[in-house]
Amino acid sequence: MKKIDIGISEVNRKAVAGGLSALLADTYTLYLKTHNFHWNVEGPMFRTLHLMFMEQYTEMWNALDVIAERIRSLGHYAPGSYSEFVKLTSIKESKSVPKANKMIEEAIEGHETIIKTIRGIFDDAEKAKDQTTMDVLTQRLDIHEKTAWMLRSLLK
Template sequence: MNTRLMIRKLHNVMADTYALYLKTQNYHWNVTGPQFASLHLLFEKQYQELALAIDLLAEHLRTFQERAPGTFEELNALKSIQDGDKHADGDEMLQHLAHDQHVMLSTLEKAFAAAKAADDELTMHLLADRMAVHKKNAWMLESIMVVPTVQQTIIRHRKRPA
């Protein structure tokens, strides 16, 4: 069992979760544009869920007698997620956050593989739950970005009753 590798990967999950939390909250505060109301609420829902996840991950790390990373310096050194663009508009924010959901999934998959190698079913379960959240978030963000093609618009228009 390689518990040390699993713990290192959990530190990465914690750092990426925190980075995504900060970015999502920042975008919640600063979103503008025609989708303001819906994006403001969606981003709020997502950053609140991430806040709970951060606490859960930190406490899980503590069960291994490990210190949870808690300074910006520590988290920055461990994260894969890039900081938010302070000039991003609503559409760019959606693109960034959708991309980051996939970065989170990759980080989680690596940690899951390490937990599986360590034969730690509790950690595998926790990580699988986190993967489900990020997969759903990616789907939601990507669904908002879908722009109908001209052909789809014409087809829909033709199907409407006269």
């Protein structure tokens, strides 16, 4: 294969791709958790939460491709198995089907975890002068911060 020459060193591309791999794992894990919540939510807010969780998991599903394709653009393979995601994710699994309010709390924790993961990647992306990754990170940060705020508002 032809050597990649996009103005970002191999060392920097590897560091950024590593951070993006963690973001991909976090996003996939929260996607799956949110989809589970969509399927299993019960209670007086059923319809509201069922539809909201569907919007959230759909958005994350679409983001997975953007993140994985950025990793590939940097010349690295995107993780794509449960075993890889388990090693890379910072999102905690639900041990059972939680009550609706606990689902909301766990979703908030998941989005806040992803926010921290994103913030941790910025240094490597800035060092690499990788504006494309910084753009992806900024867009993801905006979505996760807004989603966490909306979820927190449900608990008031």
